[in-house]
Amino acid sequence: MRVYNFSAGPSMLPLEVLDKVSKGMSDYGGSGMSVMEMSHRSKPYEAINAETEELLRELMHIPSDYDVLFVQGGATNQFSAVPLNIGTASRKADYAVTGNFAKKAYEEGSKFLDARCVASSEDKNFTYVPELTADMLRPDADYAHICYNNTIFGTRYSAVPDTGKVPLVADVSSCILGQNIDVGKFALLYAGAQKNMGPAGVTAVIVKHELTARADERCPVMLRYDNQVKNKSLYNTPPCFPTYVVCEVLRYLKALGGIDAMEQINERKAGKLYEYIDNSDFYSNPVQKEFRSIMNVPFVSPSKELDALFVAEAEKNGLISLKGHRLVGGMRASIYNAMPEAGVDKLIQFMDEFKKAHK
Amino acid sequence: MRVYNFSAGPSMLPLEVLDKVSKGMSDYGGSGMSVMEMSHRSKPYEAINAETEELLRELMHIPSDYDVLFVQGGATNQFSAVPLNIGTASRKADYAVTGNFAKKAYEEGSKFLDARCVASSEDKNFTYVPELTADMLRPDADYAHICYNNTIFGTRYSAVPDTGKVPLVADVSSCILGQNIDVGKFALLYAGAQKNMGPAGVTAVIVKHELTARADERCPVMLRYDNQVKNKSLYNTPPCFPTYVVCEVLRYLKALGGIDAMEQINERKAGKLYEYIDNSDFYSNPVQKEFRSIMNVPFVSPSKELDALFVAEAEKNGLISLKGHRLVGGMRASIYNAMPEAGVDKLIQFMDEFKKAHK
Numbered sequence: 001m002r003v004y005n006f007s008a009g010p011s012m013l014p015l016e017v018l019d020k021v022s023k024g025m026s027d028y029g030g031s032g033m034s035v036m037e038m039s040h041r042s043k044p045y046e047a048i049n050a051e052t053e054e055l056l057r058e059l060m061h062i063p064s065d066y067d068v069l070f071v072q073g074g075a076t077n078q079f080s081a082v083p084l085n086i087g088t089a090s091r092k093a094d095y096a097v098t099g100n101f102a103k104k105a106y107e108e109g110s111k112f113l114d115a116r117c118v119a120s121s122e123d124k125n126f127t128y129v130p131e132l133t134a135d136m137l138r139p140d141a142d143y144a145h146i147c148y149n150n151t152i153f154g155t156r157y158s159a160v161p162d163t164g165k166v167p168l169v170a171d172v173s174s175c176i177l178g179q180n181i182d183v184g185k186f187a188l189l190y191a192g193a194q195k196n197m198g199p200a201g202v203t204a205v206i207v208k209h210e211l212t213a214r215a216d217e218r219c220p221v222m223l224r225y226d227n228q229v230k231n232k233s234l235y236n237t238p239p240c241f242p243t244y245v246v247c248e249v250l251r252y253l254k255a256l257g258g259i260d261a262m263e264q265i266n267e268r269k270a271g272k273l274y275e276y277i278d279n280s281d282f283y284s285n286p287v288q289k290e291f292r293s294i295m296n297v298p299f300v301s302p303s304k305e306l307d308a309l310f311v312a313e314a315e316k317n318g319l320i321s322l323k324g325h326r327l328v329g330g331m332r333a334s335i336y337n338a339m340p341e342a343g344v345d346k347l348i349q350f351m352d353e354f355k356k357a358h359k
Numbered sequence: 360m361r362v363y364n365f366s367a368g369p370s371m372l373p374l375e376v377l378d379k380v381s382k383g384m385s386d387y388g389g390s391g392m393s394v395m396e397m398s399h400r401s402k403p404y405e406a407i408n409a410e411t412e413e414l415l416r417e418l419m420h421i422p423s424d425y426d427v428l429f430v431q432g433g434a435t436n437q438f439s440a441v442p443l444n445i446g447t448a449s450r451k452a453d454y455a456v457t458g459n460f461a462k463k464a465y466e467e468g469s470k471f472l473d474a475r476c477v478a479s480s481e482d483k484n485f486t487y488v489p490e491l492t493a494d495m496l497r498p499d500a501d502y503a504h505i506c507y508n509n510t511i512f513g514t515r516y517s518a519v520p521d522t523g524k525v526p527l528v529a530d531v532s533s534c535i536l537g538q539n540i541d542v543g544k545f546a547l548l549y550a551g552a553q554k555n556m557g558p559a560g561v562t563a564v565i566v567k568h569e570l571t572a573r574a575d576e577r578c579p580v581m582l583r584y585d586n587q588v589k590n591k592s593l594y595n596t597p598p599c600f601p602t603y604v605v606c607e608v609l610r611y612l613k614a615l616g617g618i619d620a621m622e623q624i625n626e627r628k629a630g631k632l633y634e635y636i637d638n639s640d641f642y643s644n645p646v647q648k649e650f651r652s653i654m655n656v657p658f659v660s661p662s663k664e665l666d667a668l669f670v671a672e673a674e675k676n677g678l679i680s681l682k683g684h685r686l687v688g689g690m691r692a693s694i695y696n697a698m699p700e701a702g703v704d705k706l707i708q709f710m711d712e713f714k715k716a717h718k
Contacts, residue, residue: 001386001391002385002386002391002392003390003391003392005391005392005396005397007396007397007398007401008398009398009596010395010396010397010398010399010596010599011396011398012392012396013393013395013396015385018384018385018393018395019384019385021384022381022384022385025377025378025380025381025384026361026374026377026378026381027360027361031362032360032361032362032364032677032679033361033362033364033371033679034372034377036369036372036377036557036558036559036604037364037366037369037370037371037372037558038364038366038369039366039367039368039369039370039680040369040559042366042680072431072432072433072436072560072598073431073432073436073581074431074581074595074596075595076580076581076594076595077431077432077579077581079580080579080580080581081579084579108579108580111576111577112577192596194596194599198395199395199396199599199600200395200399200596200597200598200599200600201431201560201561201597201598201599201600201601202560217470218470218471218577220436220439220440220443220467220579220582221435221438221439221467222432222433222435222436222439223579235435236433236434236435237368237369237433237551237553237559238559238560239431239559239560239598239601240369240553240558240559240560241558241559241560241600241601242560242598242600242601245395318391320391320392321398321401
């Protein structure tokens with residue numbers, strides 16, 4: 001029996017997508033092969049690769065002066081690729097530290113250039129998102145870096161910061177496709193697929209073309225954007241199957257009505273969960289309301305013992321992976337695109353039963 | 360209908376593996392989830408990750424002082440990772456250039472250290488494998504690098520070169536699991552999965568533990584071996600699904616009798632194909648016999664026009680991806696582990712019919 005999986009990533013995929021993937025497992029579209037078996041230089045795979053890019057461009061309204069790349073290594077690999085590719089003019093970059101991954105990006109950046117932390121919410125265990133404005137930045141910084149949605153802490157920017165003339169770079173791993181993102185306000189966006197886009201193993205990079213031609217000469221070849229741009233993400237053998245599943249997810253999302261429709265559903269899912277928590281006088285969420293993520297919802301019960309019991313009992317009820325990250329404790333419900341509204345309803349129902357039993 | 364796919368990679372997978380993968384697509388082993396949906400920190404996925412490593416250790420008889428890593432980026436990413444991790448003592452490394460990828464490895468190495476080409480077969484378009492002995496190497500070189508089997512040119516080392524005290528590093532992407540490899544003779548082996556091991560998107564690195572603790576301080580975090588060793592290849596979200604399929608391929612190979620059994624089958628498959636070519640007075644293979652690969656078999660007909668016709672007609676007969684690499688021309692049959700002997704038989708039968716029709 002299928003479970004409701006609240007994992008922060010890898011996470012649920014639409015059952016329709018899994019069924020379609022399964023059906024083509026030994027013969028995709030009459031090719032006589034699995035997508036896993038296809039040469040990445042073959043016509044059917046090149047069609048998948050091209051369609052994946054086109055669908056992402058269409059769904060996210062990506063302007064034509066941006067390149068769209070599908071690469072390996074996860075968002076973590078972009079922590080290195082960003083400074084090595086675009087941090088090469090002044091070799092200065094300014095970072096906002098709003099959580100664990102934002103901090104890791106900053107630390108990795110420091111290996112390659114003069115990185116400065118210009119805003120941080122570490123003072124309150126990352127329960128809010130600090131202001132970031134153009135006058136906080138060095139005017140000659142090669143870029144300003146943010147993490148748009150903080151998976152572990154359940155926060156997000158309520159609006160895109162205005163960084164003036166400093167190019168804005170964002171890790172959007174945990175919110176891409178889940179909410180509208182105005183791509184034109186960013187110089188570069190990147191996202192691991194394993195939350196809203198598909199399985200782990202492929203990472204999308206959306207980057208202004210003019211920024212792709214200035215890589216550090218010691219940048220490892222697989223991290224170079226120019227190389228992937230020139231080869232349409234097929235410089236070497238790409239992660240074909242994960243990319244194909246992303247393609248199926250994008251097809252599914254398009255048929256559903258695109259990101260506008262998805263965002264409405266996500267707002268509704270998150271809204272009812274936060275509302276229940278806020279009104280429960282048993283559960284609580286520590287995040288300042290204006291910065292609450294609609295993707296990741298951390299919460300606690302009145303005690304650590306009850307938290308542990310909650311996670312264990314939930315699992316017996318088919319509600320999986322609700323344990324919070326060790327940096328936060330308690331519970332966390334990641335309710336990405338593929339989490340059905342019925343899953344959130346069942347979670348709230350379980351929370352209520354648990355509250356009545358243990359209050 | 361399933362085709363016989365002679366692609367150089369990604370390439371065929373055993374139908375039994377595809378069927379098993381398909382069956383677990385929306386509920387793997389009673390977990391209620393696809394492997395694609397599982398948290399990489401979950402018990403079922405950690406079990407897959409551990410089993411994949413154990414099976415590779417068992418099948419390849421990997422000594423216990425070697426680490427086994429599953430990483431992203433393909434063999435090409437290792438062209439950078441090798442010098443950045445182990446080329447950091449003398450910062451000198453010696454390369455044998457026996458084909459396209461061996462050359463790319465050498466060129467990428469040159470970005471990070473004093474790389475020298477000490478042996479090359481480029482003079483005869485890589486149709487043989489040049490000698491490599493300890494006295495050809497700089498005694499203080501951090502490593503000597505070879506490509507064990509050259510996918511494009513259809514050559515392989517007939518024996519492991521003796522590099523004396525200089526640690527030997529080999530790209531074994533196109534022969535791993537297809538023939539016995541004496542791991543103890545190497546300091547480091549690496550292989551993209553997409554030929555003999557599974558789908559594209561995961562790369563195995565087998566490295567002597569003592570070599571993993573000397574990475575360059577500017578090595579990107581995802582390329583650092585020490586980091587992956589410490590985290591059992593789970594530093595960040597790994598390519599879970601490709602790794603899982605590798606696990607299924609290894610289970611299948613073990614049940615078949617392991618690498619000894621597989622190597623016998625592969626010798627037989629390659630043997631009959633070479634024998635037919637050599638006796639055909641129509642087709643020819645340019646490689647010196649002692650260096651012929653048992654994985655990749657390039658051949659030509661009497662003319663370029665007939666080559667093109669051959670590839671097109673073969674495809675109509677369900678024999679796919681036989682076009683040779685542009686650097687060699689003609690045809691190439693990649694007959695990795697998952698190519699059934701019946702596929703080779705059908706190819707030979709087709710070759711014979713084509714010969715009779717066009718001689």
